[in-house]
Amino acid sequence: MSDDLSGVWDGTYIQPGTGMVTFTATLIEAGGALSGSISEPCSNPHCPIRTHSASISGHRAGSVVSFVKRYEPPGYGFDTVQYDGIINGEATEIDGRWRLPGASGSFLMIRSGKRAQASMTDDKAKQPAR
Numbered sequence: 001m002s003d004d005l006s007g008v009w010d011g012t013y014i015q016p017g018t019g020m021v022t023f024t025a026t027l028i029e030a031g032g033a034l035s036g037s038i039s040e041p042c043s044n045p046h047c048p049i050r051t052h053s054a055s056i057s058g059h060r061a062g063s064v065v066s067f068v069k070r071y072e073p074p075g076y077g078f079d080t081v082q083y084d085g086i087i088n089g090e091a092t093e094i095d096g097r098w099r100l101p102g103a104s105g106s107f108l109m110i111r112s113g114k115r116a117q118a119s120m121t122d123d124k125a126k127q128p129a130r
Contacts, residue, residue: 003091004053004061005027005029005034005065005091006022006028006029006113007026007027007111007112008025008026008028008111008114009024009026009094009109009111009112010023010024010080010109010110010112011023011024011025011038011107011108011109011110012014012107013098013105013106013107013108014106014107015043015105015121016103016105018044019101020031021040021041021043022041022042023038023039023040023041024038024039024040025037025056025109026038027056029060031040032060032061033058033059033060034056034058034059034060034065034067035049035055035056035057035058036055036056037054037055037056037077038052038053038054038055038056038069039051039052039053040052040054041056041094045106047112048129052126053061053071053072053092054069054070054072054080055069055072055089056068056069056070057070057118057121058083060062062085063086063087063089063096064084064085064086064087065083065085065086065087066082066083066084067082067083068080068081068082068083069081069083069098070088080087081091081098081099081100082098082100082106083096083098083099084096084097084099084108085097091111092110092111092113093108093109093110093111094107094108094109095107095108095109
């Protein structure tokens with residue numbers, strides 16, 4: 001895998017009172033600047049839309065990443081969220097915390113190619129030896 005974070009990432013975050021929320025992020029890294037987009041299901045049972053879209057803007061310095069997620073359009077109890085995380089040595093996972101005023105939680109992003117690779121390894125391990 002490349003050290004460049006550009007690509008598709010599968011993620012989860014833990015939201016107090018809701019539990020685990022899944023999302024898909026597309027990141028673009030250029031010279032340490034991060035941009036991109038996120039798509040996630042609405043976790044609020046009173047939300048009038050099924051899927052939220054958000055933009056990402058931030059930066060990377062070595063193994064540290066920081067970005068702001070801005071929901072588009074804002075509303076439904078959602079606006080901006082600060083994310084700060086650490087990238088693993090293979091640049092296949094970002095683990096960290098998200099923050100809102102008065103609330104925070106953990107998040108994990110996995111480069112989408114890693115999940116497929118792990119599934120193939122698991123399938124090979126289940127095959128009988130010849």
